[in-house]
Amino acid sequence: MELNEISILHRKIRISPCGKERLKGVSVGEKLSYTFYEGVYEGISMLFLQPRKGNPTPRECGITAERLTTLSGLPVVFILKSGPTYERQRLTDKGVYFVMSDRYAHLPMLIALEKTSDRKVASALTPVAQYILLYHLQVKSLKGFSAKEIAGLIPYSYESTTLGITCLEDVGLCEKIQDGPRRKILRFPCKGMELWKKAGQVLISPLEKRFYCEGIRTDKEYPACGINALAHYTWLNPDPERMLMLTSKEYRSLKSAEAFDSPNVFDGKIIVEVWKYPVIKMAEENKEWVDRLSLALSLGNDDDPRIEKEVERMINDIQWKD
DSSP states (O other): OOOSEEEETTEEEEEEEOOTTTTTTOOHHHHHHEEEEEEEETTEEEEEEEESSSOOOHHHHHHHHHHHHHHHSSOEEEEEOOOOHHHHHHHHHTTOEEEETTTEEEETTEEESGGGSOOOOOSSOOHHHHHHHHHHHHTOOOTTOOHHHHHTTSSSOHHHHHHHHHHHHHTTSOEEEEOSTTOEEEEOSSOHHHHHHHTGGGOOOOEEEEEEESEEOOSOOOOBOHHHHHHHHSSOOOOSSEEEEEEHHHHHHHHHTTOEESOBSSOOSEEEEEESSOOOOOTTOOOSBOOHHHHHHHTTTOOOHHHHHHHHHHHHTOOOOO
8 A cells, every 4th residue: 555644753744656767777676675755854855665564674774775875866764664672773873764653763854763752761770781881991992882893792682782872871871973874883971980980870789689508510610709809809808708790690590400509698608699790801701700890889788998998999990991
């Protein structure tokens, strides 16, 4: 069924099927895959493509848009069916113009994505967002990196990474800026200690739960955390117990395999901390200790003046990567 109008952010505009002259040079495959329309929005003439089946991938949209823009001299806009947030984000990151239902649009003169939706704006960092921020501060500066490039550095999918970046944007800790027609990169409002302090009110403790056990039946090595990790970074003496950090996924796997000897909440030879995100490190790096900033956050409820002093010393000794 041919369209004669579409709604962009609740505003209806007229469109009409493209004539043969406009489709000159369009491949047979493109004609079979899309219905072509012309329309004007905010004084700009555009070529609208409606997929005949489901939404094409963002990569396919990017390739098609680049070719047809060169051919027609008009901005190419895809009329897409409703899709998840990460799909809209991937389309935007690739510089693809689109309208999706009547609430989301990315067009030459505007970007109306998350801020026009009904989603709840973040007031604290998610585990993924915090991982990205602390990676940027301690491991490798992410200034000038795209979401796709960041996803290649951290243990999260592209979709999770884009949502993490959106969370960082919500709380004012980064922004995405256009870098060419099809690429967006990160920019941070400040650096190092200043950025760490700016993040103060939205940072979360990585600690999910803590328990004791007498042993763990596994050959895998886990990074040290707690007081013993603090002792590694400062002048503090370590405690006699082993202190290990597991991710939630690692904990569930070991628990399912009944690998913990005498787990309890009172005492034992090993103190296990289950964290909300993995150890922050370079890919393939064997990390023996949790990172300094996450460690500081995990010890945030410890009111021992001796520990508070050493945490402060540890943070002051950080060599910021940005």
